[in-house]
Amino acid sequence: MRPRNETATGARPRAFSPDDPPERPADREVRRQNLRRVMRLFRPYRRRLGGVLALIFLSALLGMVSPFLVRDIFDEALPDLGQGQEGDASLLAVLVGALIAIAIATGVLGVAQTWLSNVVGQRVMHDLRSAVYRHLQKLSLAFFTRTRTGEVQSRIANDIGGIQNVVTSTATSIVSNVTTVVAAVVAMVLLDWRLAVFSLALLPVFVLLTRRVGAERKQITTTRQRTMADMSTLVEESLSVSGILLGKTMGRSPELADRFERESSELAELEVRQRMAGRWVMASIQMSFSIMPALVYWFAGQSFAGAISLGTVVAFTTLQTRLFFPVGSLLSVQIDVQTSLALFDRIFEYLDQPVDIAERPGAVELPACRGDVTLDGVWFRYDPGAGWTLQDVSIEIPAGTRTAIVGETGSGKTTLGYLIARLYDVGRGRVLFDGIDVRDVTFESLAHTVGVVSQETYLFHASIRDNLRFAKPEASDEEVERAARAA
Template structure:
């Protein structure tokens, strides 16, 4: 039961700065399972940073000692040391890059799978309330947008942090006066770029929202049904204009992002020349003023290290800005991960052991929104094992909802639904799915082979079982005659097959699963009369010996049902056999006369 006062979860476009509430510790927690690999990475990066600052000290010795004394052996040793340090640093760079990307991609995979699994756990009602494009955007655009942050940020923080620390210590050792001057000037250039992060974050939020809308338009308008509708309605130009308008907005946001902080970035480039120039200036003034001169080797080595300091210091700030920009995406990802699952296994849920498949409902009530109108109310119903009960009524009377409560595709708000006396909420969803099968009016086929589509119901089914089920559904000859037989790809949503052929494939698929309780959701409503009669015959065979709930579109298809239940505005208005209800001359009789007319 949905708890009182809790609204059903739904994804909506954020209107504020929701990403501001995403704590960095939650992003950092994504890396916690890989802490050992990260610790190894940290050690390697510290060693790499140490090797990185060795070369300037060796260079100073070459300029101040080895060359003035014409010591060829010392020059050779120092030069070899510089080469070895460079090779070691480069090799460790390759190793650490590979390790950081390995960890990052593992985190990305775990994040992507977690989002997908969270969506899978949501109820059917969630997907009726949420745009498909919004779901696709969360899985692809949002997670793809944080790829760089996840795969490189952790390593970048440690690498650049250790490099900055090592260089800071090294320049203090080399010349503390020049070091203090440099450590005062460098932050001034970095502070000049601080405003860039907030602007980039705002642009990232806008781009994310626009891309979600663009994804929705593509998903809706370039599907088979969307293209068919646009062509038959002559509205292709309208769809193009709608897509072009959203695309222009994305392009404008991309342009703004590219131009954002151009002066700040220019300042970084200028600092690479200005800061070393200041060092040469100060050193030259000391020499001109007669103070104890700074050695040439020290000045050259010092400026070399300063250039190395600016790169990781700038990179650290870039990382901060990247994380700030990505927080908008992380906020949307965590919103998905925090969605409360409306329907899930209760603690201690057992396996459903179907004996006969009797279905019963007591005091059942349901509504789609917590404060909305009731779709079903005060439903008491018994469907004896092995019998067929037909649900009839006008559109919106609650037929489909009532049947779907048995499969627990929706959760009752009041009362209980039982199979063989066991509340469906007390059993696992997997065992309930094995016991209750569904054939809907819209047969869904994956863009895969016929064999793969049939095996979706029973992955371990043999080829003989597939053919047996297809023969029972009277579709085997059609499938065997295809160019590649059962290995023929059915096409997007199975559009290479007719409605009747797809329904027969659905029947074959459910026969493979062989559930004792069966729900037929207006399974022939979209078929022509001839095809409907043929498919209905197969459905009647499928229902034989099973507990069946059939949602009727044409009343003539349910005249032989053991029980007919007439729904009106979410309540049971009448029940009985076809003959009984005709004799009652009530709502059912009027529906039959209306259909005959």
């Protein structure tokens, strides 16, 4: 029988591989559609998202108030010893109390926002994982025979896991940082527009530099994803029972260990490169942010700047300090978002896989049957355009009899069993049970009627009893024992 991952001509069909780089599709319309699909994932939780946004805006508004309170403390409440003016103790107490209250409220709002955003994110992750797994269960055996070992696990574990931070925290962090930046810029302009223009003049330069860093990190991330997938596949293949048995009997265990060590070493180097990519640029940006308050002090002291009160300068530099973290996060978040969108594209590629063997509308339950099996003029090939694996095969297998099918490797013996169990559909002809076409019956009733003993024994990581109960979880202990004795 021909291997299912090759055609009759030896050509390999389109197969998924975990080393496919996480690049966005070239078609812009596909990218836009996928972005809309990402947004639809959050639609069931829009009320909770509205709560998150309300908490973010409330925190930003409270953050805007604090600098004005600081300005009034310095300009109105504190005594001015140089001018011989006394302070206003009652006003100072009110302003300080307000600052403390804002700090407490902001902390409480931050905890609530983190909890709510993580709840929404994890629900979305759960929905996505469940949708992918359910869809994979509907796909035919052909999909899994042409898919590289470890790819399915890599998509569910690495790809869906890779978007977790963006779904649970990065998205709300972006909104929070944008809101904080806008609120801070508005407050800075209200405090003193001249200081605002002076301190924000370098921001466009920082954005351009960060875009260059993002492109470099994206390239490294693509290579890193490929290496991680190769390691995942190597572990899946070599540490399975069959892989261990093959490695030991062929004396290849040391070579497999050396190969894993090389992959791990490459991954470690890529991790270092990713961490250090554009580090000097980001360090320069951070250094500029640190220097900016000193320049604001200098600018405020110049005669051309006019009269700027001490309270305004202190409040302004406080706002500047508060602005550094969200601006830095927004400058560096682009690569994370782009990579996550690419992972979403890969996940949607799985969800868009067509279900090529589907239950027909109006499918009937297969009644209790005698067990006559008929293959009527069956033709079958694994890939369109390839040569026929089976050609005009007709077999009558009466109930209660045993039929042995003998042939060389690749002649189609196992394929006949797959067609009877409807793991594949015939290209021409029919497969009948007691005269009923298997394509006209429900999957559930067919599975209850047909039993398949695979060439390769496979056990789930559970007890023998649980494995025996897999097809019939409600089976009694007596039924389990009878099945074990029969086997």
